[in-house]
Amino acid sequence: xxxxxxxxxxxxxxxxxxxxxxKKFYERRIRRLIPALTATLLxxxxxxxxxxxPRDLQEFGASLTATLIFGSNIYFWQTxxxxxTDSELLPLLHTWTLAVEEQFYLLFxxxxxxxxxxxxxxxxxxxxxxxxxxxxLSEWGWRSFPDANFFLLPTRGWELLAGVVxxxxxxxxxxxxxxxxxxxxxxxxxxxxxxxxESTPSPSALMLAPVGGTILVLWFYPEKAAQKxxxxxxxxxxxxxxxxxxxxxYLVHQPLLAFSRWxxxxxxxxxxxxxxxxxxxxxxxxxxKYIETPFRRGRP
Numbered sequence: 001x002x003x004x005x006x007x008x009x010x011x012x013x014x015x016x017x018x019x020x021x022x023k024k025f026y027e028r029r030i031r032r033l034i035p036a037l038t039a040t041l042l043x044x045x046x047x048x049x050x051x052x053x054p055r056d057l058q059e060f061g062a063s064l065t066a067t068l069i070f071g072s073n074i075y076f077w078q079t080x081x082x083x084x085t086d087s088e089l090l091p092l093l094h095t096w097t098l099a100v101e102e103q104f105y106l107l108f109x110x111x112x113x114x115x116x117x118x119x120x121x122x123x124x125x126x127x128x129x130x131x132x133x134x135x136x137l138s139e140w141g142w143r144s145f146p147d148a149n150f151f152l153l154p155t156r157g158w159e160l161l162a163g164v165v166x167x168x169x170x171x172x173x174x175x176x177x178x179x180x181x182x183x184x185x186x187x188x189x190x191x192x193x194x195x196x197x198e199s200t201p202s203p204s205a206l207m208l209a210p211v212g213g214t215i216l217v218l219w220f221y222p223e224k225a226a227q228k229x230x231x232x233x234x235x236x237x238x239x240x241x242x243x244x245x246x247x248x249x250y251l252v253h254q255p256l257l258a259f260s261r262w263x264x265x266x267x268x269x270x271x272x273x274x275x276x277x278x279x280x281x282x283x284x285x286x287x288x289k290y291i292e293t294p295f296r297r298g299r300p
Contacts, residue, residue, distance in 0.1 A: 001211045003101060004163025005218055011109060012171060015116045025109050032247075033098070035295040036287050040251040041067065044091050047255065051262050056089075063092045066099075073099040077151035083198035089261055094254040096151055103153045104160050124168045131165055134158035135205075142201035155203055159211055166215045177222035185216025241285075248287035253280045 014020035041064060048060045059079075066075035073096035080087055087093055115123050135158040141149030149155045192210040200206055221234075233239070242249075256276050260268065268276070 001159050001163040001166075001214050002218075004104075004160035005167045005214075006163070007105065007108070008112075008164045008167035009171075011112055012116075012167065015113070020113060020116070022109060022113065029102075029105060031296045031298075032292075033102075036248050036251055036291050037067075037098070039287065039291050040255065041092075044255045044259075047259050048091065051259055060091065063090065063095075067092050067095045070099045070102040072096050073103075073151045073153070077147055081147070082150060088266065089258050091255040091258040093258075094250065100151075100153050100156050101160070104157060108160075108164070124165065124172065127161055127164045127168065131158045131161035134161060135203075138203040139205060142204045146201070150202060159203060159207065162211050162215065166218060170219055175219050178220040179222060181220040182217050182222070185213040185218075185220070188213025188216070242281075245281070245284040245288040248292060249280055249284035252283045252287065256280055256283075 011020060011025065014024075045060075045064060048057055052060055062079075063072060063075055066072040072092060076082070076090075076093060076096050080090065080093065082093070111126075112123070115126060119126075134154060134156075138149055138155035138158060141155045188209045192207075192213070196202075196206065253276075256279060257268075260272070260276060264272070
C-alpha cells in the first residue's frame with residue numbers, strides 16, 4: 001500500500017510538471033531495486049553452493065531464476081505452502097512480494113500516463129474501480145483458491161491500488177491534520193502485527209486494518225511541529241533510519257534466517273533470533289550505504 005502511495009505521488013507530480021517519462025520511471029526503479037537485489041542474490045548463491053544439498057541447491061537455482069525475472073510469486077505459488085514449516089528453509093521465499101510489486105509497476109505507469117494524457121478526470125474513478133474489483137476477487141479467492149489468492153497480482157493488487165487511490169484522493173481534497181485519527185491508524189497497524197498470524201486469510205477484508213491504518217497515518221499525519229504530539233516519535237532518528245534501510249533489510253533477512261536454520265537448529269533460540277536481527281540491520285546499513293546510495297546517485 002505504502003509503495004502505491006509513494007509511486008503515485010511521484011508520477012502525479014511529474015505529470016503535473018509535464019516531466020513524466022516512462023524511461024525515467026523505469027530507470028529510477030532499476031536504480032532503486034536491482035543493485036541491492038543483485039548483491040543479495042549473489043551472496044545467497046555462494047552460501048547455497050556451500051550449504052545446501054544437491055537437490056535443494058537445484059530448487060534454489062529455480063527460485064533464483066524466477067526471482068531474476070520477477071516471477072518468484074508464480075514459482076512459489078506452484079511449489080510452496082508459504083506457512084508450512086519447511087518454507088522457513090527457502091532463502092528467496094520473501095521475493096514473491098517484490099515480484100508482485102514489479103508486475104504491478106510494469107503496467108501501472110503505462111495506464112496512469114495514458115489516462116493522465118487523455119482522461120485525467122478518470123484517474124481516481126478508474127483506479128478506484130480496479131481496487132474494488134481486486135478486493136472482491138480476493139474475498140472470493142481466500143475461500144476458493146487460497147494459494148493463488150496469496151501469491152498472485154490480481155488478488156494482491158488492491159493493496160497497492162489502495163495506495164494509488166489514497167494518493168490521488170489526498171491531492172484532490174483538503175485534509176486537516178488530526179492527531180487522533182493518525183494515532184488510530186497507528187493502532188490499527190500495531191493491532192495487525194500482533195494479532196494476525198498464519199491462520200489469518202490474506203489478502204481478505206481483514207487486511208483493511210493495516211491498509212486503512214496506513215492511509216490514516218498518511219492522510220492525517222501533522223506536518224507542523226506544534227501539531228505533532230505523540231506521532232513525533234516516528235521522526236526519531238533511529239526509527240527514521242530503519243525506514244531508510246528497510247529495502248535492504250527486507251532483502252537480507254530471509255536468506256540469513258534460512259541459511260541459519262540449515263547450518264543449525266531449525267528452531268532458533270531467542271538469543272539466535274536477536275543476533276540475526278542485529279546482523280540483518282548491520283548488513284542492511286552496509287547495503288544501503290555502499291550499494292543502494294551510490295547506484296541511485298550515479299550517472300545514467
